[in-house]
Amino acid sequence: MRRLHLHVTPIALSLTLAACVGDTGGRYLSVPISVGAQAPGAGPNAKGWTVQLTRAELNMGPLRLYEGEPLFAGLAEDMLGLLFGGRSAFAHPGHYEEGAALAEWLQPRVIDLLSPSPVLLGDADAVTGAYRSAQLDLNPSPELGGAVLVLQGTADRDGTSLSFSATASSAISVQGIAASADVQGAAEINLTVDLGTWVENIDFELLGPSRTLVPETQPHSALMRGVFNTSAYAFVISTSAAPQD
Amino acid sequence: MKHLQLYLPLLAALGSGCSAQTGDLTLTTYGEEFIEVGMPPASESSPEGVVDGWSITYDSFLIVLADIELADEDIPMIGDAQARVFDMTQAGPHQILRLQQVPAGNLSQVQVSTRPAADAVAGNATAEQVQRMTTQGWSVFAQGKAERAGITKTFAWGFELGTRYRNCKDADEISGLVVPTGGSVQAEFTIHGDHLFFDDLQDPSAVMRFDAIAAADADMDGEVTLSELEAVDLATLPSDQYGTGGDGRVLDLAHFIRDQTRSLVHFAGEGHCQAETL
Numbered sequence: 001m002r003r004l005h006l007h008v009t010p011i012a013l014s015l016t017l018a019a020c021v022g023d024t025g026g027r028y029l030s031v032p033i034s035v036g037a038q039a040p041g042a043g044p045n046a047k048g049w050t051v052q053l054t055r056a057e058l059n060m061g062p063l064r065l066y067e068g069e070p071l072f073a074g075l076a077e078d079m080l081g082l083l084f085g086g087r088s089a090f091a092h093p094g095h096y097e098e099g100a101a102l103a104e105w106l107q108p109r110v111i112d113l114l115s116p117s118p119v120l121l122g123d124a125d126a127v128t129g130a131y132r133s134a135q136l137d138l139n140p141s142p143e144l145g146g147a148v149l150v151l152q153g154t155a156d157r158d159g160t161s162l163s164f165s166a167t168a169s170s171a172i173s174v175q176g177i178a179a180s181a182d183v184q185g186a187a188e189i190n191l192t193v194d195l196g197t198w199v200e201n202i203d204f205e206l207l208g209p210s211r212t213l214v215p216e217t218q219p220h221s222a223l224m225r226g227v228f229n230t231s232a233y234a235f236v237i238s239t240s241a242a243p244q245d
Numbered sequence: 246m247k248h249l250q251l252y253l254p255l256l257a258a259l260g261s262g263c264s265a266q267t268g269d270l271t272l273t274t275y276g277e278e279f280i281e282v283g284m285p286p287a288s289e290s291s292p293e294g295v296v297d298g299w300s301i302t303y304d305s306f307l308i309v310l311a312d313i314e315l316a317d318e319d320i321p322m323i324g325d326a327q328a329r330v331f332d333m334t335q336a337g338p339h340q341i342l343r344l345q346q347v348p349a350g351n352l353s354q355v356q357v358s359t360r361p362a363a364d365a366v367a368g369n370a371t372a373e374q375v376q377r378m379t380t381q382g383w384s385v386f387a388q389g390k391a392e393r394a395g396i397t398k399t400f401a402w403g404f405e406l407g408t409r410y411r412n413c414k415d416a417d418e419i420s421g422l423v424v425p426t427g428g429s430v431q432a433e434f435t436i437h438g439d440h441l442f443f444d445d446l447q448d449p450s451a452v453m454r455f456d457a458i459a460a461a462d463a464d465m466d467g468e469v470t471l472s473e474l475e476a477v478d479l480a481t482l483p484s485d486q487y488g489t490g491g492d493g494r495v496l497d498l499a500h501f502i503r504d505q506t507r508s509l510v511h512f513a514g515e516g517h518c519q520a521e522t523l
Contacts, residue, residue, distance in 0.1 A: 046496070069519065071447045071490050096447050096490070176447055176490055197493060201480055215484070222480035231493040 026102070026127030033105050033189045035060060036118035040196040047203040049155040053114060056195055058149035059141035061108040061121070063134065065189070068099030070133040070176045070230065096176040102129045103189070110143045113193055124189065134179040134235055136191075138172040138227075148172055149227070151213075155204040162204050166213035166223055177230040181237035188238045197232035198223060267346040269429035270422075272313060274341055274368070276333030280306050280438035284453060286393075295391075295442065299455035303389040306333040306438055307374055308509065309365050310341060312358035312409065315421065320348045328362030330370040330378050333436050339369045341434070349426040357434055359384045359510060360407030360523055384408070385506045387441060391455045398459045399468045404506045407523030410434075413512035435511045441502055447490030457482050461498055474499035 040051040103126035111119055138148045147167040155162050181187070201222040207213070213220040226232060283302035287294035295301060311328035325342050333339075361382040367375050378386060383403040390399045413434075414420050422432045442458075445451035461473045477498040479487050489495040495504050507520045 096449070200493070201478075201496060203480075218478065218480045221482070221484045224484050225480055225489065226493075228488060228490075229493045230490060 026129045029103075029126040029128060029183070029185075029187065030123045031103055031126040031183075031187050031189055033063065033121045033124050033191065034118040035111055035113075035121055035191045035193065036115070037113035037193040037195055039114070040199055044157065045196070045200045045202065047201065047205075049157045049202065049204045051153060051155050051196075051199045051202075053151060053153035053195060053199075055150060055152035056113040057110055057144060058113065058138055059108050059144060059147075060111045060136070060138060061105060062137050063105045063121075063124070063191075064101050065103040065124075065126075065131050065134045065179055065235075066098040066101055067130055068097045068133050070178045071096040096133070098133060098135065098175065100129075102127055102131055102183070108137075108139055108141065110141055113195060118190060118192075126183070126187070128184050129182075131179055131181045131183055131237060133175075134177040134191075134233070136174045136177060136233060138168075138174070140169060140171065151198075151223070155202075157204070162207060162211060164204060164207060164211050164213065164219075166220065168224060168227065172227060174228055174230060174233065177233045177235065179235035179237065181239055183237065183239050186240040190236045190238070192234045192236070194232045194234065197229055198226035200226055202226075266349050266426055268349045268424040268426055270315070270342075270344045270347050270352075270424055271429065271431040272341045272343075272434065273338035273431060274308075274310060274331055274333070274434045274436060275337040275339070276306060276436045276438055280333045280436060281336060284439055284442065287452075293439075293453075295453045295455055297393075297454045297456045299391045299393045299459070301389060301391045301442060301453075301455060303334050303387060303438060305374070305386065305388040306436075307331070307370060307378055307383070307386040308333060308436060309359055309362050309378055309384050310357055310368065310434065310510075311360055311362055311365070312356070313342060314354070314356050315347075315352040316354045317350065317352050317421070320350055320352060322354075323347055323352075328360070328365035329368035330365050330375045331368035332370045332374055333438065335369055338433055341368060347424055349424045351421065351423050353421040354411070355413040355421045355432070355512065356409060356411035356518070357413075357510060358407065358409045358523065359506070361405055385509065387438070391459065393455075393459075396459070397467060398455075398462060400458075400470075401468070402471055402502065404503050406503055406506050408507045408510070409521045409523055410510045410512075410518035411521065413516060413518035415513040415516035433513055435514050435516075436509055437511055438509070440505045440508045443505060443508075444486045445488040445490070446492055446495065446501070446504055446508075448488060454486065457486065457498060458502075471499045474502065 044050050103124045105124040140146050144150050147169050149168050151166040202219045206218045280303055285291045285294040286298045287296045309328050312326050314322050314324035316322040361384050363379050365379050381403050382405050385404045388401040424430050442453040443451040444454050461477045462469045463473050475497050495501050
């Protein structure tokens with residue numbers, strides 16, 4: 001079930017992964033994970049606002065990859081499809097089932113998504129197998145004043161320029177992210193966060209005078225829907241044909 | 246009957262040569278009480294009911310079932326491409342197809358499609374219902390009403406989205422079905438009509454609700470249309486409702502409900518298939 005993992009201890013998770021090794025017959029691997037981001041595009045979002053971010057930080061992790069097919073391949077796979085000729089629209093109706101965990105990285109870390117180059121998170125504990133989906137957990141961090149993520153920037157439309165700030169304070173679990181690769185040996189995992197998807201449907205005209213995105217208003221709700229949108233996360237798993245020693 | 250005609254010679258050949266290794270197969274469809282009777286408000290006795298107190302009933306729930314295929318590594322594909330229209334509000338189960346003397350054994354790959362079909366014929370639907378589906382180009386049509394505290398909202402929604410449901414498994418995760426030698430087996434495509442009112446596209450803990458749909462009746466004429474639902478930005482709804490998972494193209498209530506039509510067909514009750522948008 002979806003939210004159980006939020007409350008599972010690292011020890012239990014390691015046991016889970018160990019159990020899955022027994023289930024799948026996979027071999028242990030140590031897989032580096034890096035994270036980068038794509039800034040919002042120069043064009044307007046769906047509400048006509050052009051968004052520039054001056055701060056984008058989030059407390060990332062734990063991160064896990066599973067054998068279960070994602071419910072929606074979504075934009076991330078569409079983007080890869082444009083590059084590699086794939087197609088989207090695989091779905092398991094109504095019920096995403098993650099299946100066995102194949103890789104996990106358990107140490108939450110605050111990431112600057114505006115960093116000019118991808119940030120190396122560390123090495124995930126992993127096993128060989130058919131990777132199909134991922135789950136990304138975001139939890140409150142003291143480094144972010146107790147928030148899960150912090151966004152700041154400006155939004156421009158028709159000569160109007162608004163500065164804004166936003167935070168999310170509750171834990172977030174983004175599940176069923178497409179992440180497909182058959183890992184048989186050495187591998188690397190790169191995650192790209194599409195910040196444009198996060199802000200795509202925010203109507204900044206509905207911001208209050210504080211210029212802060214207030215929960216249960218359209219701007220904040222649209223941001224949260226963007227954060228929960230698995231299309232905002234593109235995994236590229238590079239594999240080596242040669243088995244890892 | 247194109248595919249059926251294609252496959253019958255194969256079946257006859259198989260049957261005449263090794264009759265002891267064949268069996269009979271019947272495929273049915275069933276709409277459960279949620280479609281046939283209705284969806285009650287959630288209560289202690291109906292915990293899976295509509296959480297915001299509405300009672301929802303279907304007057305008509307039409308679905309086009311087509312492209313049935315069954316196969317296994319060792320058994321050639323059998324099936325029937327013919328599109329058939331079923332009115333799931335009628336008491337089921339309803340027979341879709343009966344095949345005799347099919348090769349006995351495990352048919353692990355089972356699939357069916359819902360799609361618009363200009364050449365669809367009646368499953369159990371009336372000629373008028375079939376004509377409605379074929380001329381409108383719908384795969385699913387849902388008509389009914391929701392009631393709460395003396396307020397009634399009606400709806401009549403047609404959806405054109407096509408979906409292929411493949412690799413169907415039962416609730417125990419067993420793929421397909423087994424045709425017994427010299428015997429018969431019956432398998433069911435179960436239609437989950439409650440899914441149209443689920444408040445999440447992905448979360449298995451989604452619940453049925455109707456408040457946001459009722460509130461979409463902008464002209465207050467008592468009928469909630471798809472155009473009115475299209476005007477509802479999901480971001481204006483409570484953030485814990487109408488989650489879209491990874492389908493970022495779903496931005497309004499009409500497209501949300503339209504997307505739910507991709508989850509209507511299940512196998513043998515609560516079993517699942519993998520759904521591909523056509």
